[in-house]
Amino acid sequence: MLDLVTGIASDLTRPFDTARGAAGVVATFLGLALVVGASFVRTMVPLRTLTVLSNVLLLTAAVLNPNPASILIYLVLIPLNSYRLMEIVRLTRRVIEASEQRELSGVWLKPYMKSRRLPAGTMLFSKGDPADSLYLLVEGELEWVEIGKRQAPGELFGEISFFAPDHARTLSARCVTECVVLGIVESTFKQLYFQNPTFAFHVSGLITQRLGADIERLRKRVGELEAQASERASAPAISA
Numbered sequence: 298m299l300d301l302v303t304g305i306a307s308d309l310t311r312p313f314d315t316a317r318g319a320a321g322v323v324a325t326f327l328g329l330a331l332v333v334g335a336s337f338v339r340t341m342v343p344l345r346t347l348t349v350l351s352n353v354l355l356l357t358a359a360v361l362n363p364n365p366a367s368i369l370i371y372l373v374l375i376p377l378n379s380y381r382l383m384e385i386v387r388l389t390r391r392v393i394e395a396s397e398q399r400e401l402s403g404v405w406l407k408p409y410m411k412s413r414r415l416p417a418g419t420m421l422f423s424k425g426d427p428a429d430s431l432y433l434l435v436e437g438e439l440e441w442v443e444i445g446k447r448q449a450p451g452e453l454f455g456e457i458s459f460f461a462p463d464h465a466r467t468l469s470a471r472c473v474t475e476c477v478v479l480g481i482v483e484s485t486f487k488q489l490y491f492q493n494p495t496f497a498f499h500v501s502g503l504i505t506q507r508l509g510a511d512i513e514r515l516r517k518r519v520g521e522l523e524a525q526a527s528e529r530a531s532a533p534a535i536s537a
Contacts, residue, residue, distance in 0.1 A: 321361035328354030345382035352378060384408070388489065406433070406453070409489065410479035421470040421478065428458035428466055430480045437476030442469040456504055459483070 331351035338344045352375045359367035388408070410433060415421065421432065424443065432455045439448040448454055448470070458466045490497045 317361050321358045324354045324358035324361065328352075328358060341385055342382070345378055345385065349375060349378045349382060406431075406481055407479060409485055410481045413478050413480060415472045415476045415478060417472055417474050417476075419472045419476075421472065421476075422455070422466050423469045424466055426466045428455060428461065428464050429483045431455050431459055431486060432470075433479040435477040435479055438473040439476055439478075440471050440473050442471050444468065447473070457508070459486075460504065 328351045331347050331354065335344050335347035335351065338347060352371050356368065356371035356375065359371060388406075412435070415437075421439065422428075431453055433453055434448050434450045436450065440446070441448065454470070455466070458464065461467075
């Protein structure tokens with residue numbers, strides 16, 4: 298029994314016989330500590346940052362105490378996690394810039410959107426359909442059927458129903474000509490929205506700006522209609 302305990306103790310302390318081995322052990326423990334710390338993080342940017350740092354430390358440990366399999370794994374994980382981290386940081390920066398410049402388009406979402414080419418006459422969605430995607434018109438003419446209004450290219454649309462309590466489309470969208478439309482599905486958007494507080498905050502600001510712009514357009518339209526009605530009402534009196 299004593300020999301067994303002595304052997305285990307010898308195995309545990311052997312890496313500390315050399316500076317290289319001791320450094321490998323320290324790197325391993327630090328890497329594992331970051332892995333544990335990352336499990337308590339709820340947002341994506343800190344999580345990816347801790348993951349990249351832990352991968353670097355564990356790769357260092359695998360190099361100091363040669364382990365080819367671990368080296369190969371972390372050589373794959375480090376670039377992958379770094380790319381995902383930079384992708385989220387870039388998206389957040391684009392959203393912040395769009396919010397500061399009051400840019401109401403959804404160009405900053407393009408990397409996460411899928412393109413669809415639709416022939417003329419296609420109904421992208423109909424009134425009452427479940428709102429499961431946000432869209433961006435790239436090319437062509439798209440009409441809001443119920444109100445006879447055309448959708449401006451380069452702007453997000455469908456976002457109001459997307460965030461509505463009943464999650465249903467309030468208007469129908471039809472392609473007047475062949476259209477190229479980008480779309481982002483609800484699951485992808487929500488993943489971005491809930492995993493990155495900065496992204497969520499600025500997206501909410503952009504949607505508020507969009508609603509404000511829509512309300513202002515409606516006010517102007519109502520004012521124009523009231524002016525036209527007033528002119529019609531006063532026309533007989535003038536002619537008399």
